[in-house]
Amino acid sequence: MNNKEIKRLLNRAAQSAAPDILDSVLSACEQQKGRNLVMTNAPVSESPRKRRGIRGLAIGLAVLCLVLVGGIGGFFGYQNYYAVDSIVAFDVNPSIQLEVNKEEKVLSAEPLNADASKILFDMDLKGTDLNVATNAIIGSMLRNGYLSDIANSILITVENGDDEKAAALQEQLVSEINQILGSNNIEGSILSQTLSTNNSDLQQKAATYNISTGKASLIEEILDTNSQYTFEQLSSLSIQELNILASAKEVTGVSSSGAVSTKGYISETDARDTALSDAGVQASSVTVQKLLLDWDDGRVVYDVEFYDREKTYEYEIDATSGEILTRKTEVSPLASGDVIGLEAAQSAAVSDAGVSSPTFTKGTLDRDNGRSIYEIEFISGNTKYEYDIDALSGSVLSRKIENVSTSTGSGVSGVIGEDAARQTALSDAGLSASDVTFGKVQLDNDDGRWQYEIEFYTSSGKYEYDIDAQSGSILSKESEATHTVTPPSSPTSSAASAETTPAPSQTTPPSTSSQTASTAPSTSSTPSTTTTPNTNPTLISEQAAKDAAASDAGLSSSSVTFTQVQLEKDDGRWEYEIDFYANNTEYDYTIDASTGSILKRESEQKPSYTNGGTAGGGASSTISIDQAKSLVQAKAPNATLVEISYDYDDGIPTYEGEMREGRTEYEFEIDARNGNFLKWETDYD
Amino acid sequence: MFMTVSDSTAKRGSAWNEQHTEQLIVSIAGGDTSALEELYHLTQAPLYAYLLSLLKNSADAGDALQDTYLDVFTTAARYQPQGHSRAWLYAIAKNKAMMTFRRKKIRGEVPEEESGPEPWEDPHLGREERMVLSAALNILSEEERQIVTLHAVSGFRFREVASFLELPINTVLSKYHRAMKRLRRQLSEEEGV
Numbered sequence: 001m002n003n004k005e006i007k008r009l010l011n012r013a014a015q016s017a018a019p020d021i022l023d024s025v026l027s028a029c030e031q032q033k034g035r036n037l038v039m040t041n042a043p044v045s046e047s048p049r050k051r052r053g054i055r056g057l058a059i060g061l062a063v064l065c066l067v068l069v070g071g072i073g074g075f076f077g078y079q080n081y082y083a084v085d086s087i088v089a090f091d092v093n094p095s096i097q098l099e100v101n102k103e104e105k106v107l108s109a110e111p112l113n114a115d116a117s118k119i120l121f122d123m124d125l126k127g128t129d130l131n132v133a134t135n136a137i138i139g140s141m142l143r144n145g146y147l148s149d150i151a152n153s154i155l156i157t158v159e160n161g162d163d164e165k166a167a168a169l170q171e172q173l174v175s176e177i178n179q180i181l182g183s184n185n186i187e188g189s190i191l192s193q194t195l196s197t198n199n200s201d202l203q204q205k206a207a208t209y210n211i212s213t214g215k216a217s218l219i220e221e222i223l224d225t226n227s228q229y230t231f232e233q234l235s236s237l238s239i240q241e242l243n244i245l246a247s248a249k250e251v252t253g254v255s256s257s258g259a260v261s262t263k264g265y266i267s268e269t270d271a272r273d274t275a276l277s278d279a280g281v282q283a284s285s286v287t288v289q290k291l292l293l294d295w296d297d298g299r300v301v302y303d304v305e306f307y308d309r310e311k312t313y314e315y316e317i318d319a320t321s322g323e324i325l326t327r328k329t330e331v332s333p334l335a336s337g338d339v340i341g342l343e344a345a346q347s348a349a350v351s352d353a354g355v356s357s358p359t360f361t362k363g364t365l366d367r368d369n370g371r372s373i374y375e376i377e378f379i380s381g382n383t384k385y386e387y388d389i390d391a392l393s394g395s396v397l398s399r400k401i402e403n404v405s406t407s408t409g410s411g412v413s414g415v416i417g418e419d420a421a422r423q424t425a426l427s428d429a430g431l432s433a434s435d436v437t438f439g440k441v442q443l444d445n446d447d448g449r450w451q452y453e454i455e456f457y458t459s460s461g462k463y464e465y466d467i468d469a470q471s472g473s474i475l476s477k478e479s480e481a482t483h484t485v486t487p488p489s490s491p492t493s494s495a496a497s498a499e500t501t502p503a504p505s506q507t508t509p510p511s512t513s514s515q516t517a518s519t520a521p522s523t524s525s526t527p528s529t530t531t532t533p534n535t536n537p538t539l540i541s542e543q544a545a546k547d548a549a550a551s552d553a554g555l556s557s558s559s560v561t562f563t564q565v566q567l568e569k570d571d572g573r574w575e576y577e578i579d580f581y582a583n584n585t586e587y588d589y590t591i592d593a594s595t596g597s598i599l600k601r602e603s604e605q606k607p608s609y610t611n612g613g614t615a616g617g618g619a620s621s622t623i624s625i626d627q628a629k630s631l632v633q634a635k636a637p638n639a640t641l642v643e644i645s646y647d648y649d650d651g652i653p654t655y656e657g658e659m660r661e662g663r664t665e666y667e668f669e670i671d672a673r674n675g676n677f678l679k680w681e682t683d684y685d
Numbered sequence: 686m687f688m689t690v691s692d693s694t695a696k697r698g699s700a701w702n703e704q705h706t707e708q709l710i711v712s713i714a715g716g717d718t719s720a721l722e723e724l725y726h727l728t729q730a731p732l733y734a735y736l737l738s739l740l741k742n743s744a745d746a747g748d749a750l751q752d753t754y755l756d757v758f759t760t761a762a763r764y765q766p767q768g769h770s771r772a773w774l775y776a777i778a779k780n781k782a783m784m785t786f787r788r789k790k791i792r793g794e795v796p797e798e799e800s801g802p803e804p805w806e807d808p809h810l811g812r813e814e815r816m817v818l819s820a821a822l823n824i825l826s827e828e829e830r831q832i833v834t835l836h837a838v839s840g841f842r843f844r845e846v847a848s849f850l851e852l853p854i855n856t857v858l859s860k861y862h863r864a865m866k867r868l869r870r871q872l873s874e875e876e877g878v
Contacts, residue, residue: 001872003865006817007837013814014734014838017807019747022725025754026718201851207783566859577859588866643843643858658843665842 003647086169087159088130089212090137092146093238094119097212104130112212118144131176138180149186150264153243155254156192157214159199166194174257189243189258193217209235215242221253222246241295248294248303250361262293265319271302275315278324281308289364293319301325307332312367333365333372339391345374348394349387353401355380365391373397402466402476415443415469421452424472425465429479431458437567443469451475457539539593542567545576548596549589553603555582561622563646567593575599581622581646622672628655631675632668639666646672654678701840706770714761721758731839732778738830739782741822743804749781756781772849775839820871829864832857837865 085102089095095112096119109125111117119140125133138154141147147154156173160166170192181188195202195217206216209232219234222242226249234242243260245251262268268291276283290305296316304315309332316326333339340348342363350358361384362377372391377384388397416424418441426433436456444453450469457463466475540548542565543557550557563586564579574593579586590600623631629644636659644657653672656679658665669679706727712720732753736746756777764773805819821830831850835841843861847854 001869001876003869006865006868006872009813009817010734010821010834010838011730013810013818014730016809016811016814017737017743017804017818018730018733019743019750021747021751021754022722022729025725025751025758026721028751028755029718029721029758204783207787210787564859564862566855568855568859577863588863642854645858645862660844 085160086166087157087213088169088173089155089157089159089214090134090141091155091157091212091215091218091239092141092151092153093240094141094146095212095215096120096137098125098130098133100130106130106133109133113210115146119146134173134176135180138177142181142184142186147181147186147188150261151238151240152181152186152258152261153189153191153238153240155214155218155239155242156190157195157212157217158193159195159213161196163194163196170194170255174255178257187258187261189256189260191218191239191243191246191254191256193254205231211235215239218242218246218251218254221251222249224253225249225251237295241300244293244300245295248292260293262319265293265300266302266317266322268293268302270322271304271317271319272306274317274322274324275304275306275313275327278315278327279306279313279329281306281313286313287365289366307334307365309334331367333367333391336367336370336372337392339365339372339374340394342374344394345389345391346376346378348389348396349374349376349385349399350378352387352396352399353378353380353385355383355385358385362386398479400476400478403474415450416452416467416472418443418452420472421454421467421469424467424474425454425456425463425477428465428474428477429463431456436463462539539567539574540576540591540596542576544596545578545591545593546580548591548598549576549578549587549601550580552589552598552601553582553587560587561624561646563625565625579646622653623655623670623675625655627675628670628672631670631677632657632659632666635668635677635680636661636666639664652678701771703768703770707764707766707768710757710761710764710770711766713758714764721754724757725754728774731834732774734838735775735831735834736778736782737804738821738834739779739827740785741804743802743807745785746782746804749778749785752781752784753778771839771841772845775835775849816872816875817868820868820875824867824871825864828852829860832861833864833868836861 083101084099084107086100088098088100089112090098093113094115096116097110097112099107099110101107106125106128109120109123111120119137123136123140125136128136138147141154154177156170156177158166158170158173160169174190174192177190178188193214195213199213199217202213202216202220205220206213209216211219215235216231218239219231219242222234222245223229223231234245237245240260243256246254247256247260272283272288272291276286286306286308288304288306290303292303294301294303300319302315302317302319304313304317306313311332312330314326314328314330315324317323318325342365346360346363355378358378358380360376360378362375364375366373366375374387374389374391376387376389379385382403384402386400386402388399389395390397422433422438422441426436436458438454438456441455442453444451452465452467452469454465454467455463462479464476464478466477467473468475546557546562546565550560553560560580560582562578562580564577566577568575568577576589576591576593578589578591581587585603588600588602589598591597592599625644625646629641632641632644633639639659639661642658642660642665644655647654647656655670655672656668658667660666665683667679667681667683668677670676671678706724709720709724713724729750733746733750736749736753737743740746740749753774757774760777764770803819804822805815807815810818821833825833828850832846835846835849836843841849843857844854846852846861847857850857
């Protein structure tokens with residue numbers, strides 16, 4: 001079965017399965033009209049009859065809409081009262097959303113989950129003052145045990161078109177709730193944030209997962225710092241759990257007051273001692289690098305990490321039971337020789353940044369790809385710096401500079417546009433558009449500020465920029481310098497780079513040949529590297545990815561026909577999707593673009609073309625995708641190729657696709673055996 | 686009769702006449718139910734397919750379909766003719782599907798585990814149609830289902846799918862092709878049995 005047949009069947013299935021609901025639609029429309037009429041007090045008393053008169057009534061309705069929009073006459077005061085000024089959301093596990101007018105009167109209170117329905121069960125908050133409603137809601141959460149000295153986290157979100165107003169309301173609510181909790185002898189851990197009202201993306205996600213926009217935003221913040229989870233996973237967590245995760249990952253997008261209660265868990269000391277005694281080492285002989293409460297895979301855990309001269313130990317300990325969940329050892333960062341020491345690394349970073357009195361926020365020693373690295377972070381003024389320093393030589397391996405000023409932007413009006421943002425990033429990097437391939441250009445709202453997130457890469461490195469969408473100034477930039485020690489330039493060296501990390505983890509078999517593991521590691525994560533998000537290696541080239549795929553299939557790049565080569569980001573990782581065809585077999589590969597390792601391989605034997613009635617066609621006689629591209633480009637030299645794909649249509653190998661030039665769109669289909677055009681259609685928007 | 690329907694829609698889903706559709710919406714805004722009837726006939730099958738791709742449940746998709754047309758009727762006056770009638774219509778449908786999710790979650794129901802006949806058990810479907818529907822609903826992710834339905838059944842161009850789902854065009858393209866490939870494979874296997 002080919003694509004066309006599948007399309008045809010899908011369309012037929014839709015035709016056959018779609019229920020005939022026209023009558024009920026029409027009668028519901030009639031009823032709807034009746035209802036609207038009553039609301040308008042229009043002088044029509046008889047029930048509307050079918051067809052006749054309907055047009056007139058609906059025009060009345062349309063006129064009413066205009067009247068409401070214009071806010072004319074007596075409607076004015078009424079409308080003003082009911083105009084929603086702010087949306088306030090309280091999330092604990094119950095999620096409740098209040099619509100509030102300018103005078104801080106509650107217009108509606110909506111429970112967003114089953115727990116919230118319990119809280120709001122017999123409350124009628126409409127028309128009450130916001131502070132009264134807040135008292136009632138928090139009181140009920142306390143009575144029902146959702147807030148306690150063990151679970152003390154709450155998220156407050158204020159949405160208002162006016163940033164200052166939103167911030168003021170946020171402050172007021174935080175202090176009110178602190179007071180209420182304090183009078184119940186609970187030290188609250190209050191997360192709070194303001195959101196601009198223009199966030200349809202977030203709203204849609206919130207609706208999909210049935211959570212508040214505020215919680216969706218918190219989840220996005222956490223995902224921004226850590227992509228090991230999915231939105232869906234996090235959407236089911238309580239705010240207490242998200243709070244633990246947010247503080248473990250140092251999420252900066254929300255304000256936080258008060259620490260997460262650890263009363264429900266074993267103490268940090270207990271967690272550390274459990275790990276030390278399991279490792280059989282003394283506290284005095286190790287450096288403890290990490291000891292924090294985290295959330296992983298459905299439970300609250302302690303992450304414990306320490307190293308001595310030989311090994312780095314990483315433990316994950318169930319924070320409730322004290323049970324050891326995972327243990328991992330690696331070669332110690334001290335093993336490769338004498339390190340320069342944290343202070344020397346800090347001063348190397350600071351002198352590179354050229355600042356005088358920084359506040360250090362992180363200083364760890366890790367081993368990554370066989371190299372010992374200090375990860376140093378500090379803040380100076382409104383700027384945050386993240387450095388990777390070679391622990392032996394003290395040289396700077398990577399730097400990231402980010403503006404963390406707290407001023408919030410206003411609306412999305414007056415943005416500079418994608419092209420200008422791209423240009424700003426390019427000229428800052430000293431590159432031109434032809435030098436780079438863009439990975440991402442996205443307008444995003446971060447902390448109430450609109451910014452373009454831009455990613456591009458060259459054959460030797462990757463660049464990420466955040467550009468203020470209004471002023472065009474660079475908010476943050478990150479570039480990954482090419483590694484001089486272990487350049488992952490060819491796929492075979494990836495096996496070598498895995499080798500240089502002598503991991504006791506069971507995922508990497510001892511690699512004796514150049515072939516990576518023969519079992520496709522489709523679900524395994526990168527073998528035993530420590531969490532060092534800032535040391536992305538350079539991406540391998542398209543050609544290297546092609547070669548890796550072809551050679552894995554026992555073929556060479558020159559003997560196969562590539563039908564798709566695409567670089568894309570999947571779950572935070574860059575991957576090449578490579579499809580090719582040879583000897584009547586279709587191959588699909590997914591290649592890790594950083595390491596060149598094969599993440600997925602699939603192959604499928606295809607019937608030869610002869611069953612389509614064309615004798616003599618072989619795989620070797622098809623044109624390549626590049627040849628197909630030049631054929632279509634020749635037909636429309638100024639058009640941009642939107643899509644091209646290889647397909648079998650009725651037993652004939654074809655290239656199909658779309659091109660675009662201004663408002664003109666071209667569709668084409670080419671016989672892949674001889675390059676003849678089977679279709680060339682022009683369409684205007 | 687089947688053939689005429691399928692032939693006209695097989696290539697790229699139903700052709701979309703933007704100008705005519707906008708005229709229909711203007712008429713609907715004026716209360717013209719015959720215009721609503723026409724819009725219904727033009728869009729009912731692909732819209733239902735899209736709702737089914739989101740909800741995976743025939744009864745829910747049918748309800749959401751009805752709510753969609755009702756919303757079209759009540760909000761047509763607010764539609765601003767700027768050449769995006771199809772995206773407008775599908776956005777309403779998507780919103781209705783979201784509301785169905787939300788209602789079910791509040792009631793504590795898990796949408797996909799609801800009892801009732803599976804969509805592909807519909808007696809109106811032929812054998813092959815049943816196969817393709819069951820494959821599409823069972824082996825594709827929700828996002829893939831949306832992409833495939835919007836492009837192959839509803840006739841959205843890829844860049845329209847990308848902008849509707851707010852995904853990069855490259856992602857849409859590669860997901861579409863991968864999804865179709867998986868469908869082809871699955872269906873060829875079943876055919877072989």
